[in-house]
Each structure stands twice: as structure tokens, then as C-alpha cells.
Amino acid sequence: MFKVIIAVLGLGFFTTLCSAQQVRPAKSAEIYRDLKTLKRMPKVLYLAAHPDDENTGLLSWLINEQNVETGYLSLTRGDGGQNLLGTEQGAALGLIRTHELLEARKLDGAQQFFTRAIDFGFSKNTDDTFKQWDADSITADVVWVIRKFRPDVIICRFPPTAAAGHGQHAASAVVAEKAFKLAADKNAFPGQLKYVNVWQPKRLLWNTFRFGGVNTISENQLKANVGQFDAQLGMGYGELAGLSRSLHKSQGAGTQSVAGVRTEYFSHVLGEPAKATLFDKIPLNWTEKAVNDVDDLIDVLLLSFDYNHPDKSLHGLLMLRKRISELQDAGLKKDKLAAIDKIILSCTGFMGEVVTNQPEAIAGNSYNFRLNVISRSASPVILEQVNWINQTDNLNRRISGDSLVTIERKIQIPADAKITEPYWLENAAKNAATFSVANDTLIGLAENEAALNVSLLLKIGTDKFTVKLPLSF
Template sequence: MKRFILFAALFFTINRAFSQTNPPADLATIQQSLDKLNVLGSVLYVAAHPDDENTKLLAYLAQEKHYRTGYLALTRGDGGQNLIGNEQGDLLGLIRTQELLAARRVDGAEQFFTRANDFGFSKGPEETLKIWDHEKILGDVVWVIRRFRPDVIICRFPTTGEGGHGHHTSSAIIAQEAFTAAADPKRFPEQLKYVQTWQARRLLWNTFSFGSVNTTAPNQFKIDIGVYNATLGKGYGEIAADSRSNHKTQGFGTAKTRGVSYEYFKTILGDTPKDSLTSGINTTWTRVEGGAPIAEQINFIKKNFDRENPQSSVPALIDVLARVGAIKDAYWRDQKSKELKDLITACAGLWFEAYAMQPAYAVGDSISITSQVYTPYLLPIPEMEIRTTPKYANTYEDRRGHVLVPGQLLKDTINRGAGKIAARLSQPYWLESPHSLGTYTLPDDTLAGNPENMDYPRAWFSFNMGGKKVTYERKIMYKYVDPAKGEIYAPVVVAPPVTANILSKDYIFNSRQPQTVQVKLQSFTNASGSIKLHAPSGWKISPQEIKFENKPKGAEWVESFTLEPTGSKQQTDILKAVVTTKGKDWSLGIQRISYDHIPAITLFPPAEAKLINIDLKTAGKHIGYIAGAGDLVPEALTQVGYDVHQLTENDVMNTDLSVYDAIVVGVRAYNVNPRLVVEQPKLLAYVNNGGNMVVQYNVYQGLVMKDLGPYSFKVVNERVTDENARVTFLDPDHSVLNYPNKINNADFDGWIQERGLYFTSNIDSHYHKILSMGDPGEAQNPGSLIVADYGKGRYVYTSLDFFRELPAGVPGAYRLFVNLLSRPK
């Protein structure tokens, strides 16, 4: 009797796709998979950030040469800017992680990371490696190499600095060190409990020609990767563009290219390739003992493959799977077994999934799972059995017999016995604990490399085919239909029983006046309990506690507290919300990130807010804000009492702008909003008639117009990356340093990540240069803040990174930005 068994438990899974639960099963995928079965080679590409990878080369290696191909990004891109929203820092890193995974689904490579945090632009590897913790990141790279076992390692950047960014150079330095360390049993010996040492054959630098920097040379090894793949119906320049265009937060939508495209390589360590990147490396089945007969059988299957009846190859593929399962080389046994199992389901037209009935569950609650199985072909699986074993709850078994009929969907819902949700939340593993500037804190070093958590709910499907049990894993997803978008899959969320979001991130106090603090609570189970606010001494909170009873799952409600300063306070304190339910305290909020090009992201940040004591005076009330690429400056201004109105093009062109005490232009607005060309004359007329216009930084490339102000200046690729860099007042008597707040050097204490970016140069003499600053060892740069009187009004352009400092609650940044908004009458 042929049987099917479903094991549903709630641990250890990988999110391989978000648009579907099954791998692709089209004929092109089947043909590519058949070709890949006979290739036993691997290549690992190493660089620093999302977008550093050569997507064309990755696609070529994975889908033309059929190597197991991986991209190791040392960081998740947390320190960059966001062109599609206002997420920054860790949240931006979450989005870019998913953008990289989306890119890999297109080009066919795999994705890995280290624990390194992208702390922002770095001008050299010395700073980078110190902040990252050189040895920890090296250990992560060694771990990935020992697990992935690449025959060839390729760097995007050199160790000599031509890559510009200190992170780029550091990625090459670490890759070079890891090439040797991975083979040394004395380096990171604790890893050898799980993996073996590994020596790659060669380390290459993928040289490049970027703008004015050309590191390629005629004597370097080169390959043409611009070839056309007839099976896929496209070339690798087309695939690469689709892959790279997933980097939407960086605005990297890319045109497709076709035709000859050479990539150049310089040997760093190991021997130099001669006719291919893997020359001299055995990438056939003969590299493993007993592999030759397997290759022969795969070739027979390929030769006799019937495109009209792909299911006819299933018995032979099952036989190959049995042979592969008997080889001694565990690495290639596991890798090729996975490839074979996916190929068998594709040829069999076998589709199966497990999904939850609700999008979210609280820790400890039970979960109902629906399984579906379908095949269009008559296969030797006439009967099946569904069995659930709740590994992490009270033992319960449910056995029911089923018949799998070709062309008929089998659907079964298990309302009991699926077990209780595991104790771990749907919290990205690298964000579970507070982290330093340069490195994330991992709960377990063996998690390094993983792009996502490995412990989400999953189901195992086992088929008895031809006398061999073949087991598959599927992530348990939540599935629903959107009227505009169709069928959508989303990760199942494992949540605290009740979350608490303090509705403002910062509370600004410049007097002893009390403020109302609102907390939004959301229940993920039927809950009763209480909510309290905790703050250090010097604050009075009332009421002390608010109770709630019988809140049903899905309930959302808001509770309000009064917070009053009562004595001497630190400049910054932390306010914490604590929910107590069923005798346990929880202090987590909930945050959801949703974009169409990536899966929904849910995380549970600490239920905290900053209490900021600022000696702050304000002048004026009404602010008009023109959105740019996305920032949280309007929310920050609202916190200090401003009335902020988001200006549309119609507002700018057809309303009286004189009602605004200042108009602020958001970050990179002149990069992303082409309509500013039309709006600019009206905005400058507002200034000329007595208005105050404050423009935040833009990138020098891709400006929608040449002149951003009433007088000329140039945006250049210059920045000050040391957030503690000394600041000199060039014009200490200017009003922006004196009204309504007297700015002093202490106002530049406590800044985060950097001072500013994309400074100005070639500055017209009408502008006042207010500040100068420079990184250690560099000249002072006067281009971070320039101010010009224009007609009756004032124009301000600033490259200071207020978009980071204000949401972070930096007191001095608030004081200075308020001055920029406040023009003496």
C-alpha cells in the first residue's frame, strides 16, 4: 500500500518563496534541474551590502553553469537610505534582507549574511573592522564557507581600497583571511562540532569598471556571461535586471541588457583559472565515490525525457534518489537529494501545501492546519494517510485514510492535535537582543549565515513512492485572497498574548507641564490582565495601572496615562509599557512592514519610548512639508508642537503659501520628485516674499534640476561619517545659531551614525557658511549648512542628517532644526 503521511509540527523552517509554497514546476525549470543534477560544483560570492552583488554573474553561474551559487553579504544594508518609505536602521535591514531574497529567487543563487551591522558609510577598513568586531565577523564568514563548501570564492571588491566604502574593502580583507582560516582546524575550532574544515581552490577578485575607476586589464582572466539561454528564453543581462530591480529601497530599477558581456577576474589566492572559473576542479559525479553510475543514469533520463509526459520519468528519478542516498559524501548527498526531490514533484505535477486558518497566533495557543494535495497524473499513490504528531504539546494522533485521485484536489483540515505554538516569537533572530553599533547579538552562533529565522511553523509531507519514502517540508503559511491582487501568502505570525505600542516614539518636555501618553494594545488570544507604564524616578504616572478583562482575540484598544515631570531629570529617559497576563509580564509592541515586492514583515520591538528633556524654545507654528524619499521628520516636529501640513503639488501651485512659517523639503526630494521642477518657481517666490524654506540633503546623482536654490551651489559626494566629529561655528552670530535657541557645541553631543552626507561645494557668495566639520585626519568641510537671504525671506540648505537625529531623539538636533524653521521677523 502506498501511503502519504503529513507531520505537522511547529519548528524549523525556511521561507523559500512568498508567492507560492511549492517550487516552480514548468518545463523550463524541469530542464534546468535535470542539467543541474550532473554538476557538483559551488561558487560563493562575497561583498558587503545588498546591491553589491554582481547579479548577472550570479545568474550565469547558477543557471548557465549550474553551480551551487551563493551570495554572502556581510551586512543587511541597515545603514543606507530608503527611497520607498521612512524605515531606517534595523527596519531598513529587514526590508533589504527580503529584497535580497527576492533577487535570489530570480537569479537562482542562495543568500547568506553575517552578524555585521551596516553602521553607515565608513571611509576606511580600519574603522570598519574595529566597529564590526573583526574576529566575530571573520568567524561568521568561516562558518558559512565551512557549511557551503565553495570550490571558488569571488570578491566584489579588492583589499586595496578601489571600492571606496570602508565596508567594501573590509569584505575583501575578511574574505581573504577566511579563505585560509576555513581550512585551519586551529581557527574557530568550536565550529568543528558541526562542520568540517574546508579549503576552496581559489579566491578571485571580480574586477570592475565603475565610472572613472577601471580595475580590469587585458591580462586578467575573463568570461563572456552575456550568453542566451534558449531554455529560459532570455539572456543573463535580462535575468540580472529583473533580479537587481528588486532593490527598490535603493532605487535600483535596471534596464535589461543583451549581447556580449565580459567579466574579468584577478587571482588573489590559490591557482589561476585557465578555461573556466572552476578549471582544474572536478565538478562531475566522479568527484564522489560511486558517482559514475549516477551520472550515467541521469544522462539516460535526460536523453529519454518526454516533454509531453514528464511523469514518466518519476520512477527513474526515484531510483536515482535511492542511489544518491547511499553515497558517503554527506554534503553532496544532501544537496543532490534535495534537488532530486524537488524535480520529482515537478515531473509528477505533485502539488501540496499546509496553511493556517488565521494570520497570527499567540504563544501557547493551538493552531488549525489545512493540508491540500493534488496531482493531475495517475501515479502509484492511490492511498494516503494523514497523521499529526504534536511534538510540543500533549500527544495526540489522528489517522484517517484518503484516496488521491488524479485531477482531484484532496483537502483536509486538522482542527485538533496540531499542537501549541512554539515558545519563540516571530522575531528576527538578530533583533532578539539589543546590539552594539557594529554587530548584532545572536542567540546562537550557529545561526550566522541564515537570512531568516529557522523555527517558523512547518509541515512534513511523506510519500511512499516505489517502495521509498520521500519526505518534504513546507512552511505553514497564511493564505487569503485580496480582491485586487488575488491569492496571497503571508508568514504565520507567532505573537505575544498582548502587544503594547506607545503611540509616540519620543515625548519632548521643555517644562513641567504633564503630557498624555497613549498606548495601543492588541490581543492575539482571549486575554485579561493589566497595563502599566514604568519610568525612572523624577516622573509621575497616573493611573498606576489599568486593567482589562475578556478581550477577545483580535481586539485593539487604546489606554491613556498622564505623565508629569516632578524633579530633576536626565536629558533622556526611557518610558516602558508592561502588560501582565496569566501571571507573566510582556513588554513588546508590534510593527508591520508591508510592500508589494516582498513578504509582509512582522516584528515585536520593545514597548518603549524616549522621554527627552530639552531646553527648547520655538517660534512660529505652521509648517508645510514636501515629502521626499521618506523620513520621520514631520512626526518629530509634531512632537515639539508644530502643526505640520503635508503639501501636495496642488497646494504648492494653487494655495497661499504665506500661511506657513516655514516650508521644509524632505530628504532626497530633488532626486525622487520630478514635479519639483514645476513647483520650484512657486517655492522660491514664497521665499522672495518673506518665507523660510529649509531643504534637506539630496544625492548628487540623479537630481531632477540643476539649481536647487536661488543661488548656485553643487551637491557633492562628501560627508562626515564620525558622529563625534568636532564642529566649528564659522558664523557664530548668525540667527540660525541664536534664534530662538542659543546653539553651542554641546548640541552636537549624542548624534548617531554620522554628522551629514552629500555636502555642498562651489557655494555662491550669497550664502552664509554656518558650520565646518571633518572626519579625523581630514580637512574641515564648510558645506553642511548654508543659508542665504533671498528677497524678504530666507533659504536654507542642509546636509546634516536630521532625518536620523530627530527620530533618535537627539536634543541638540531638535534645537538646531527648530532654529532653521524660525526666522526672526
């Protein structure tokens, strides 16, 4: 029996280095936003139970107005929801809703995380929910995401009470409180510490709400004004949120794109209370982290940024990259180097893809692939090396002038290549409420990273960058 490797990967708009997607440059407005985010220190993790539980208006504001790195952790993939589009239920519906969330994140800019929890359907309260969910394993998953993402502020959508309206909603708040306390405890889930360090967020908040007849907001709660108009987006954050939420098509979750400023409310749960803003007593920029010169370097880049020629920023970006690489804080250095590498690659106008006309591949067989690369920068990008999985070419080839370079190679799929499938579905579920994931380091990921990649070694200026491109149809 043949072992088939599904090699179909959409060629959408992505800019992430070393990812499971082809590389595309970001738009100039996105590069500019990423530069502003590079200057900011805080991170926010929003947490709830299901796809479409997130407050997209708040996420849009955090990313585009506050310029802070933000993620949404949905405990489940929505496997137990309705499906207005077709007959898929269970794991198949969860896969659909996973990709609906990913499409929403492309609009608002947040990162997306999940746990092993399965949406088993409606539950009345937390007791009912934890008869199904394994509280310890889900708490471990949330602790893992916290330790890996390292948020300063965690915001829950729901309280751990009947006001949440659904047992899984309330349970998400219970798990958040446990994980908040345990993430900094070296004795909690010590096996994780082979890969990540302990981490203590500054505070845990509940994003209160008025849903139907349930009103949990109060004027003495912490407030934030959101929904402002963003000229680079051409809309307000509430309007962007409406577009983002409307991508949950299987749930019929479309909402109006509402213009205008509105108020979000927050109730303190754990950690150090905030009196004025979400980020009270959290370093906001490099200067407040006692790295005094980086803010100045970024300010110069922002002031001189040319939307029509972002490659003019390359010299300053490479200087900034050198400074960041000298940081002693390993976690901060890793995060910010990944961010600036993405910006640099986009500023060169680099595009890379490895494609074949064959939609499926069989382990052990060979197929013809095309490597297409191009750079639109006035400063050349040097393609020094290509690792084709089973052979390496040393090229030192100049890529510039908006001229497409195509290199064809026959690539043999490794004989031991695994069948392509979502990592959380590789094994039979542990039970009706928990997926079985053999490799714990995959937990949190929205989808698989590509197993089969062509690796490029690029030189930009005097710096070298490794870019991984997945084999794609």
C-alpha cells in the first residue's frame, strides 16, 4: 500500500520566516506597523473557550493602536459547534473552524493558539465541564503557551461563574487562574522546562461585557477606549473587528462593522492591579527596559520610512539587528530578532516558493520542483546556498532588479516521510473531550509546521538569514 504525502499548501499572503508557508513580503503599511511593534515591550494573551469567543475589536486595537504583540488562546477548536455550511461535525468541523480563526487572525494581526481540549458540546457549569475535560492536562497546555509566548497581561473573555453562560466558558476562566499561578512555578510541569523557562505574567484580567440581559460591566472597572479610526487601514478597529468576526462563517457569526470609539471594561482577577491602563508598571519600550539606544534607532527608521521604497530602510535595520543580537536577555533577543528578520526580508521585497505540478507525493518517490525567488530591493540579496533536502547547492547568486530567478530540481521524498495530517488528529483521541498529542511541543500550534522544506541561506548586507520554504503544489 502506497504511503501518500499530501503536499498541497495554499500560496496565500504570508511573511513569516522559517514557517510552514511560502514567503511573501508584507505591505508597506504592515511593515510600518511591525516597526512600531518592534519598539513596544508588552505582550497580551486573550483567552476563551471556543473560536468566535474572542473580542476581535479589542484584539484589533491592541495590535494596531497599542502596537503590542497579541495572541488568542482558544481552548478548543469548536468541534461541538453548529455548521451552517455543510454536514461536517466533530473533528472535521474543528478543522474548518481552525482555519476560520486563522483567516480572522490575518485581518486583525493576532497570533492563534489552541490546547488539546475538545469542544464536546454544551455544558451547564464548570462541574459538568470538568467531568469531561481533564483539568490538569488542559492547565498544563495553558501553562505551556504562557511560558512559550511570555505574555505580560492575560485577559479572559469570561468569568468562572454562571454569568459566563456556558460551562466551557466558565471553565476557561478557571483554567486561566490556575495557569497564571503555576506558569512561574518550576515544580509545575517540570518537563516543559527542557524547552521553555518559567514565566510570571503581571496580571490577569476579565474583559467584562453586556450580552443580552447579562451586564457585568461597572464604571469603577478599568477602562480602555477602542475603535479609533486608523488611516493606514482605512477603517476603525470596530469596523475591522466586524470583518474579522464575519469570517466565522460556519457559525453564522457575522456582525456589523461598527464605526466609532467605544469603551472596553476590565475587572481585576490576579496579579498586580492596574489603575490607569492595561500596562501599568510594565516596561513599554526599550528605554524602560534599560536598553537606551534602541528606541532612538527605531524612531529614525519610523521617521524616514518610505512607503514606496521600504528597501531604503535596510541599512538602518541591519544596524538595529546587530544591536539586538547583543542583548543579554535571551528570550527578548529571540523574539525581537525574529521580528526584525521578518521586517528586513519584507523590505527587500523577497518572495520565495518551492512548487510542483503534482498535488500528492508518495514517500520514496522523486518529483520535479521549481524554486522561484525574487528580490525588489535596490540593494542585492545574495542566494548563497540551497539545501534541497537530499542535496546542497552552493550558488552565491545575486538576486535583484525585480527579476525572477527559477531553479529546477528533482527532489526525492524521504522514504520515512509521515502522512500529512493535522498533528492533533494523528492519533485517536484520548477520549471524547481530549485530543492525544504525542509530541507535547506541538501543543499550542494552530496547525502543523511543514515537515519537508527547502532551506535557503541568504546574505543581505553582511548578515545571513536562513529561510525555509515548504514543498508545495
